[in-house]
Amino acid sequence: MVGKNSVDFPGQTGQEPYEYRQRHPNDYEAQVSQGSINAHAAENLGSTDKGVAYLRRKLRRAIRAIQAGERLPESERAGEEFLTHTQDTVLPIPIHPSDDEQLLKDVTDAVMEIVFEGDTLGGDERASFIESKLRTLKNDTRFTAHCGDT
Amino acid sequence: MSNDLPQSAYLKETRSYKNNIQVAFGGYHKAKRPIEDNELTHVGPGTPCGEYFRRFWIPVALGSELSDVPLRIRILGEDLVVFRNKQGTLGLLHLHCSHRNASLEFGVIEEQGLRCCYHGWLYDVDGTILETPAQDSKLSEKICHGAYPVVEYLGLIFAYMGPPDEQPDFPKWDTTMLPDVEMVPYSIHYPCNWLQICENTMDPWHTVFLHARVTDIHFGDTWGIAPVTQFYEKPHKIYATLTYRIEDKIWVRSQETISPSFSQVGAWWETGREEKYFKRASITKWTIPHDNENCMIIAWRSFGPGVDPEGQGD
Incomplete structure (x- = not known):
């Protein structure tokens, strides 16, 4: 099921019948249909597209740095453990009555700060450091002040 | 498809396309598709983006x-x-x-x-x-x-x-060395440029619409909830966060794109309903150009108790 041109979640390979793909479009349909080379000039990026614009800006800077003769930083070259930061954390923190969006932003900043703080460690030690610090957030008064004394 | 024009030509084209008369039933004014941004999309030997890719394993x-x-x-x-x-x-x-x-x-x-x-x-x-x-x-x-x-x-x-003389050491990505995780290789061919495939991970809002609201729910039912999205940056790395309010829980998902085209995403079947901490990627992938108009995702699918808690992957 997982191998050459095959993965265990739907809509990634464009192998379904065309009509099915029209009625049930997924990643493959959306992305490939942008064109053989997506023409950015015809796009109109807005507030939901910050990440895309950000990625392109960063890519262009990196490409131009190579063109200018810069070398990759040593952190990108050393064959030590290469730390990545993709993760899911689910915290029991009740809804904020007036500004839950701000609460979500603040909690996200706190989660990412801890995730990055683990960069000084490696392997299991890093994982347990990050996990134990993340566990403290559900009782952190910065995020629970609206809950009262429960 | 050969238009290895300088960047200035692309910017000029962008401006003129945007400046086209914008009127209802005005397709005539936009009938010619603009050229692509070759600085970011062309990858052959000697091209700027091709040189960029040629600095990494x-x-x-x-x-x-x-x-x-x-x-x-x-x-x-x-x-x-x-x-x-x-x-x-x-x-x-x-x-x-x-x-x-x-x-x-x-x-x-x-x-x-x-x-x-x-x-x-x-x-x-x-x-x-x-x-x-x-x-x-x-x-x-x-x-x-x-x-x-x-x-x-x-x-x-x-x-x-x-x-x-620019060859870096071979990296050891942390998520490839986790205990109890099985990494299963796969690849998928796409008949289009690499960048539009790679960008998907930094487009957190597509999950709300494509994967939940517009037609079908492809993964978790909570994916249709509008997330709060934020971005964080380090050299050669961008992180997108999607944060969801799921009843009395806050689900913080982070995903990353690392030079040249490495990205990871969390568990496909995650719904954010159960308390959990620092659960790692379910996919570790690269988008690798075959040429300007063909690419592949080549990746590992990760299986294990941490990344697939409900055992729904196979």
């Missing part, structure tokens, strides 16, 4: 694709052949024989190298020419065939295709 094939005949591949606009010699060592060579350009995909794998079918030239995995049978000159001493260093790691074959 990148996966080029699945180990399982190799057999007792050579495997022809195209990476960054270069035609190549990858093979495992009979001693088990991998080789990645330019496709066309240095003698008279016959394709080495029709070559014969031998103990130490690959022999061209046409006149029997024999290549070592590093491009050294081991034999030029029946030639009375010392041709083989003057020539080295195009070759690239290769590493096989957890079922993916990685190559470094850049300047030899």
